[in-house]
Amino acid sequence: MAIEKNQVVELEYTLRDPQTGEILDQSPEGNPLKFITGTGQIIPGLEKEIMQMNCGESKEILVKAADAYGEVNPNAFQTINKSELSNIPDLKEGMVLSGQDPQGHLITVRVHKIEGENVTLDLNHPMAGKDLLFEVKICDVRPATDEELAHGHVHDSEQDCNCNPDCGCKH
C-alpha cells in the first residue's frame, strides 16, 4: 500500500553527490527524519518517490536539481562593497556567511567572487543546481494526529505538546 497524504513518515536517509559519491547529509543513527506527507516538509522530488513506497522498504532515489533545491538562479547574486563585510576577518571566495534578511529571517549566503572592493554574494541554496542521490529506508508510517496537522509538525509519541500553532517548535 502506497503512502497517503497527512501521514507521519519516519525515514532513514543518506544523501550523496551522485557524481562523487560524497555523503552530503545523513539522518543520525537511530534518529530518523520524521515528516508529515503532503505538507511540503521535504523536497518535492523525494516526497513523490517516497509516496510510492511501502513501510520497511529501501530504495535509491535520484532527484534532479529542478525537483530538489531548484536550478541556480542567476538573479540570486548580489554585489556589495567590501566595507559592508568589514566585520568578517579573512573574507575569502567560497566562504559561507550567515545573517538576517530585511524580514529578520536567518539566511546563509556564499561569497561567490571578490574583485577589488566588490564582493559578489550567492544567495542560492547551497544545494541549488545539484542532482541529489538519496538512499532511503521507510522505518514507520502512521496517520498524523489532528493536533500534528494543526501544528504542522510531528510530535513525539505519547507526549503532550504545549506549543501553539505559531510557535515553530520542533518535537
Ligand SMILES: [Zn+2]
Ligand atoms: Zn506542536
